[in-house]
Amino acid sequence: MFDFSGFGSINIETVIAAVTLFGTSIVWLLDRYLLRRKRLVYRVQVDAQIGVHPKQNRAREMVDVEVVHQGTVVQDPSIVLLRLDNAGGTDIDARDMQDKVSFVFPDRKIVRMKVVESQPDSLGKMLESRMNPADYVDTEKLVVPRIAINRGDHFKFLLVLSGKGRDVAHSGYLAGGSTGGGVYHEPRPRGPGRRTLMFGATTLVLVGALVAFFLVDVLQPPDNCESGQLRVIGSTAVEPTMTELRSAYVTDCTQADITIAANGSRSGVRSLSDLGAQDGTAASKVIAMSDGPAEDAPTLRGEPMAVVVFAVVINRSAAVTSLTTAQLRAIYNGQITNWKDVGGKDLPIRMVSRVGPDSGSRRVFREKVLGGDQELGITSDDCRKDDDAAAAKYHRCEVGTTEELLTRVNEIGGAMGYAELGGARKFPDITIATVDDVVPDSSKVAAGAYKFWEVEHVYTYKVPETGSLTATFLEYVRSPQARPILERSGLVPCSDLPTGFCG
Structure with missing residues (x-):
């Protein structure tokens, strides 16, 4: 024991703890407000296998969900909820990601990926626009695109994976800040007691709800699938929407080869009209999107799709x-x-x-x-x-x-x-x-x-042949399955508007 005048007897462990706490606080304050490092912190909030086979109703085992994707049972399924935060003292610019930040799931393959939360919402929408889920299927790496992440912003990825691995590793480098920056792993907080148990139970309930939403999204294929080739040209304003519709369609209709090649509304309609005059068969495999009705296209068949x-x-x-x-x-x-x-x-x-x-x-x-x-x-x-x-x-x-x-x-x-x-x-x-x-x-x-x-119009060369990829994809664009994509992109289906509104 030590005798400090005016303080009485103080245990040496107490002194060490106080000094450590004070030093840690000083380091944190220096790092955040003086050095202003750029810090991207990630946490693996959930990394868990999805139970056992539901037919095996054995005692003391959790009830399970059989995960099916594109008609195939996912072997050794697991779910990962990954959160990323800008926890530094300054904003992260897209140019700061000199080496793209990525996450690897050893001995596992990605089955499905989704952005499920972000702050602000616009950050999540930007991620969704730049990350095609189809590009991450059957890979073990998730690559974060180069984007600006402001101080205090965060976002989450929800992934369904197959395989028996459990680890999550990261790579990538952040430049910038007065003394540089980096990507850091922050383990999940641990601790005994009822609060930890309640937190764990709440997390499981929330993740269960996310999994249900996530898998329902997976199991919503188009009503009909056709094989073949199709090219969508025309309006660049709706190019991101058509790209997302294409990705959703080919995820389940894997024999469909659909290319998006936006070149401007009038240019697209003119190209389709010229192609029809030269090669009707080739023109039957092209769709032209136009912001507003097209002019001087007597050989084309047009119809209003949605209000942009x-x-x-x-x-x-x-x-x-x-x-x-x-x-x-x-x-x-x-x-x-x-x-x-x-x-x-x-x-x-x-x-x-x-x-x-x-x-x-x-x-x-x-x-x-x-x-x-x-x-x-x-x-x-x-x-x-x-x-x-x-x-x-x-x-x-x-x-x-x-x-x-x-x-x-x-x-x-x-x-x-x-x-x-x-x-x-x-x-x-x-x-x-x-x-x-x-x-x-x-x-x-x-x-x-x-x-x-303006009313977005879709143009084809004559009436698409029944059973063709052109006809089937257009049916999908008008279907209830496509409606969430249209609404998320700010398009209003003409069927939702008063009669005659779209002309």
Whole structure:
């Protein structure tokens, strides 16, 4: 025992514990607030086998679920719930992931992968847009795409795997921060007592609910499957939606070879029409998507599919969330060139537009927002700096696809543009602006309050032959199975709207 004046007798173990606690706190504070390391922390919240065969009703064994995927029983199934957090003192930029962060499940193969939680929601939507679940089937590695993860953000992956392994290993490297950064494993907290037992029981209940939701999603195949080849061209605004529909269809219809090759609404319709004149058989294996009805396509068969809600998108740095139609027209005719003139920051407005007349979204923006006026000329090739900065009175560039437009607006300070609503929601540094105080939303479209929208049409060469992949895939696009994908992308099926709304 030691005698400290004024403190009485203090046990040496108490002194050591206090010093250790104080030192740990100092190290944590230095790391988080002074050194500001970039830290991506992962936790394996659940890694458990999914029981025994349900027919074996033996005593003291858990009731089990037989996991079936694409008609085949998954051997030695297990489930992993993996959480990733930005636990550092600063944001993680996509460029910080010099080596992509990945997770390996030795002696196991991925059967199914899903993003089940994220904070904010836009982070999860971005992950979903960049991670095709079909790319991870029958592999032992999960690769996280290069994305921005702000301080305090987190997301979770739920995976069903086959095999007898149990470990989860990671690789990858984070650059940046004042002293660098890294990827760290944080073990699940352990401890005795009722609280731990209650936490474990609650976790099992929640995971059980997630598994049920997850497997129901797995076991929802299309009503009909056909083999063959099909190419989907046209609108880039709905390209991400068509890509997701394609992935969902071919996951169960494995003999279907469907390619998405968006090239602009008018260009797609024109290509299909020209192909039909040359080779009707080849044209019967092509679908063209168009933002709005096509012009001068007498040999094609078209039908409305859904309403596409478009939005005005602004980089968050501008600090502007609302614009009027009059302000938009003033911006796009060069009268307003700085965000401070519409209540935002003192920052030049950089307009990012779609290239040329083949873009359906550009046509819709011109007709329904600009009142038919043409956009200004191009001042920049890369959207970041003007070719003749001294002469430029406004700033405008053009890009080839909706995805490229959204990427530029997301990355460039002061940038703005127009795009399909569902795609815009996936970018964390984009603000979706209200127009004339109306929020872009399908309900506002149906009520007639929001004007920036168009009917998405699907075109084929003549009537698709019954039993062909073209006919069957279109049936799937209109089916209840496809509806969640359409709704998640911000598209409203014409069947959900008043009669005559889609024309």
